[in-house]
Amino acid sequence: AGSVGIIIMGKTADLTIVQKTIIDTLHKDGKPQQVQIAKQVGCSQSTVSKHTNRKLCGKEKCGRKRCTSSRDDSSLERIVRKRPFKSTGNFHKVWTEVEVSASRATTQRQILDMDFKCHIPLVKTLLNPIAQWSKVIFSDESKFCISFGNQGLRFWGGNREANNAQHLKPTVKFPQSVLIIWRAMSSAGVGPLWLIKPRVNAAVYQEVLKYFILPFTDKLYGDADFIFHQDLAPSHMAKVPKPGSVTLGLLCLIGQQTHQT
Numbered sequence: 001a002g003s004v005g006i007i008i009m010g011k012t013a014d015l016t017i018v019q020k021t022i023i024d025t026l027h028k029d030g031k032p033q034q035v036q037i038a039k040q041v042g043c044s045q046s047t048v049s050k051h052t053n054r055k056l057c058g059k060e061k062c063g064r065k066r067c068t069s070s071r072d073d074s075s076l077e078r079i080v081r082k083r084p085f086k087s088t089g090n091f092h093k094v095w096t097e098v099e100v101s102a103s104r105a106t107t108q109r110q111i112l113d114m115d116f117k118c119h120i121p122l123v124k125t126l127l128n129p130i131a132q133w134s135k136v137i138f139s140d141e142s143k144f145c146i147s148f149g150n151q152g153l154r155f156w157g158g159n160r161e162a163n164n165a166q167h168l169k170p171t172v173k174f175p176q177s178v179l180i181i182w183r184a185m186s187s188a189g190v191g192p193l194w195l196i197k198p199r200v201n202a203a204v205y206q207e208v209l210k211y212f213i214l215p216f217t218d219k220l221y222g223d224a225d226f227i228f229h230q231d232l233a234p235s236h237m238a239k240v241p242k243p244g245s246v247t248l249g250l251l252c253l254i255g256q257q258t259h260q261t
Contacts, residue, residue, distance in 0.1 A: 019043065020051065027052050068110065072100050076107070077114055136227045137220075139184035139191075139213060141200060146177035182208050188220040205235045 015023075019041050026037045034052075038045045068076075076095050083090065092107040102110075155167050178198050184191035194212045197204055217226055230236045 015043065015047065015051065023048055023051055067102055067106065068100060072102075073110060073114070075100070076110055080111060080114070080116055134187040135225060136229050137184055137186040137213075137217060138229045139182070140231065141180050141182045141196065144179040144181060146179065182212060184213060184216055186220065186226070191216040200233075200235045202235050 022041050023037060026040070034045050034048045038048045041048065072095075075098060076091065079091055079094050083094075088108045088111065089104065091111065092102070092104045095107060096102060153169060157164075157167060161167060180196050180198055180200065182194040182196050191212070194208065196208060213228065217228070220226075
């Protein structure tokens with residue numbers, strides 16, 4: 001009795017990698033008959049014919065070809081980046097005006113393939129200059145020279161009598177009685193007066209920020225945002241080279257610059 005070969009019929013997509021490799025090898029070796037290849041591989045003759053015509057003739061896969069080129073895709077990407085707040089319909093209208101033939105669904109699919117996603121804009125409150133400056137806290141020290149008995153003196157005399165010794169007011173360049181008062185104010189209120197040392201250095205300024213400014217801002221603003229204003233004095237800009245110094249994290253306004261103190 002003769003042996004009967006079993007041929008498993010199937011489509012080209014059902015071929016395994018081994019079967020495709022065998023078909024390619026036999027076809028390159030010059031196997032003349034597709035029937036013999038089909039029997040050896042275990043598939044139909046039409047499957048072998050479709051595979052050889054598609055694979056060996058340069059055909060990648062079946063299906064509809066792309067209607068746009070890479071240049072068209074780059075043009076669409078530029079359109080989306082230039083008009084981020086427009087809709088897909090507007091993108092499609094502008095894109096097809098440059099001789100690109102594509103449907104609206106193709107336009108949307110191409111946009112998604114470029115990793116673009118539709119987002120809801122974050123909300124940011126618009127503030128006018130008055131509202132912005134209302135968040136600023138102005139703070140600085142003031143020097144008061146104390147002298148007794150000659151405050152607000154006036155005298156009556158002619159124009160030539162101003163330089164007379166009896167009409168002069170005694171004073172010194174560096175008076176001994178000097179008070180340095182720190183104060184702060186904003187649109188939300190006025191802070192108390194803080195008596196500090198006559199010599200203001202970086203360490204004294206840090207104490208003022210910690211024990212005067214921060215309690216004052218907590219009382220006025222609580223958890224709300226504010227901007228602390230300071231000038232370019234060396235004691236304000238210097239860093240305290242001291243272990244364990246506290247970083248207060250105040251948002252400071254210096255002219256038109258902002259930085260963290």
